[in-house]
Amino acid sequence: MKITLNGAANEVGRSGVLVEGNNTRLLFDYGVKLQEPKPAYPLPINGYLDGVILSHAHLDHSGALPLLYKGSEPKTFMPFGSYELVDILLKDFLKIARMKKQEVWYESHLKRFKRNAVEIDYHKETKVGDASFTYYDAGHILGSAMTYVELDGTRFIYSGDYKDTETRLHRPAEVDKIPEADVITIETTYGNREHPDRGELEKQFVEEVKKSIEAGGNVLLPAFAVGRSQEIAELLYSHNVDVPVYLDGMSQDVAEVYLEYPELIRDYEELYNALKWVNWIADERERKKVFDEPSVVISTAGMLNGGPILYYLLTAHQKKIDNLSILFTGYQVEGTPGRELREKKRINVDGYDLDFSFANIQYFDFSAHCDKHGIHRLLKKVNPSVVILNHGDPESEDEVRNWVLDNLGARVFKPKIGETLDVSNYVRK
Ligand SMILES: [Zn+2]
Ligand SMILES: [Zn+2]
Numbered sequence: 001m002k003i004t005l006n007g008a009a010n011e012v013g014r015s016g017v018l019v020e021g022n023n024t025r026l027l028f029d030y031g032v033k034l035q036e037p038k039p040a041y042p043l044p045i046n047g048y049l050d051g052v053i054l055s056h057a058h059l060d061h062s063g064a065l066p067l068l069y070k071g072s073e074p075k076t077f078m079p080f081g082s083y084e085l086v087d088i089l090l091k092d093f094l095k096i097a098r099m100k101k102q103e104v105w106y107e108s109h110l111k112r113f114k115r116n117a118v119e120i121d122y123h124k125e126t127k128v129g130d131a132s133f134t135y136y137d138a139g140h141i142l143g144s145a146m147t148y149v150e151l152d153g154t155r156f157i158y159s160g161d162y163k164d165t166e167t168r169l170h171r172p173a174e175v176d177k178i179p180e181a182d183v184i185t186i187e188t189t190y191g192n193r194e195h196p197d198r199g200e201l202e203k204q205f206v207e208e209v210k211k212s213i214e215a216g217g218n219v220l221l222p223a224f225a226v227g228r229s230q231e232i233a234e235l236l237y238s239h240n241v242d243v244p245v246y247l248d249g250m251s252q253d254v255a256e257v258y259l260e261y262p263e264l265i266r267d268y269e270e271l272y273n274a275l276k277w278v279n280w281i282a283d284e285r286e287r288k289k290v291f292d293e294p295s296v297v298i299s300t301a302g303m304l305n306g307g308p309i310l311y312y313l314l315t316a317h318q319k320k321i322d323n324l325s326i327l328f329t330g331y332q333v334e335g336t337p338g339r340e341l342r343e344k345k346r347i348n349v350d351g352y353d354l355d356f357s358f359a360n361i362q363y364f365d366f367s368a369h370c371d372k373h374g375i376h377r378l379l380k381k382v383n384p385s386v387v388i389l390n391h392g393d394p395e396s397e398d399e400v401r402n403w404v405l406d407n408l409g410a411r412v413f414k415p416k417i418g419e420t421l422d423v424s425n426y427v428r429k
Pocket of ligand 1 (some may be wrong): 056161340
């Protein structure tokens with residue numbers, strides 16, 4: 001079995017892992033790295049694919065899929081619950097790329113991709129070429145999976161993004177259920193870091209929100225559209241925040257999708273009640289009123305690179321709102337406006353350089369990825385003879401690599417982009 005990282009090698013973004021057996025070629029994820037001045041794609045795939053196996057809807061895993069449909073039509077399998085999210089995210093990506101005049105795939109490729117998309121339930125073995133694969137819940141977002149594969153007698157796991165501890169929205173990843181394997185490709189986003197205790201973090205976060213509103217101020221919560229916005233709404237609802245809480249942006253469309261899949265949600269009733277309780281901003285007129293009284297706004301984009309959050313920032317700055325809090329609940333990638341605001345308390349919106357030194361700006365680590373302990377846990381459970389690291393910064397991959405060398409009797413690789421590993425040479429028989 002040969003494995004090539006066509007992207008997400010020593011970096012986060014543009015995932016794409018090519019797995020080749022004797023007669024079967026499979027691609028795991030095909031995403032895009034959103035960066036300026038233009039998005040980055042994985043290396044192109046040459047030749048026939050028996051199938052594409054998607055781990056979840058996030059654009060860094062799905063954003064390049066339509067590129068595979070220029071003149072070919074492989075089936076793309078995806079976990080149950082992810083199709084509608086993929087559709088929302090791909091359309092949004094296309095819209096923004098066009099606005100910025102960036103090079104991207106065409107609508108016809110998107111259509112062809114959608115004709116060939118198939119949703120698969122967790123725990124249901126599916127054949128493709130000479131391979132069979134099974135999805136296990138990854139606890140990361142709605143319809144996210146770790147994939148177990150058997151091909152030519154080799155057992156392979158593609159971890160995708162996963163979280164092995166429970167969140168408001170999701171049950172933990174099925175680390176205890178997934179079988180042992182010979183080879184694993186594992187994400188290492190937080191390979192050198194630890195997450196705070198979730199309960200403790202929620203408490204601190206809600207206290208910070210309440211401090212601002214009790215002083216008569218407003219709270220802006222830039223949040224990712226998929227998962228984080230809905231989770232934060234649920235969190236504020238369950239902690240009885242008693243000022244109006246608004247939900248704006250693409251997270252509304254995503255919330256509608258989440259409500260369609262009760263079986264994939266940890267506590268559906270709480271989510272349902274929370275989403276009924278928040279005020280869904282319908283238009284400009286409603287947007288203008290949120291600063292009339294103490295309130296909380298959950299809005300996209302999570303890293304401030306677009307979306308209605310920019311309107312709220314501009315307005316809050318114009319009005320010099322007293323006791324304004326801007327609380328980030330997601331990681332801010334370097335080079336994004338969110339990172340700039342978090343670090344320098346400044347942001348450029350529509351050519352205006354806005355100074356937010358008057359505001360309370362903080363970051364809370366509500367990650368949907370496991371931390372280093374979660375990575376170690378999955379590796380111990382799977383007990384592989386070959387570990388391939390991807391989806392992580394070099395420092396993070398290094399720490400995981402050292403841990404594997406110290407704790408598992410396994411070979412560990414952090415391949416460069418495009419480098420092919422023939423793992424058959426290293427599998428213990
Ligand atoms: Zn993800
Ligand atoms: Zn990812």
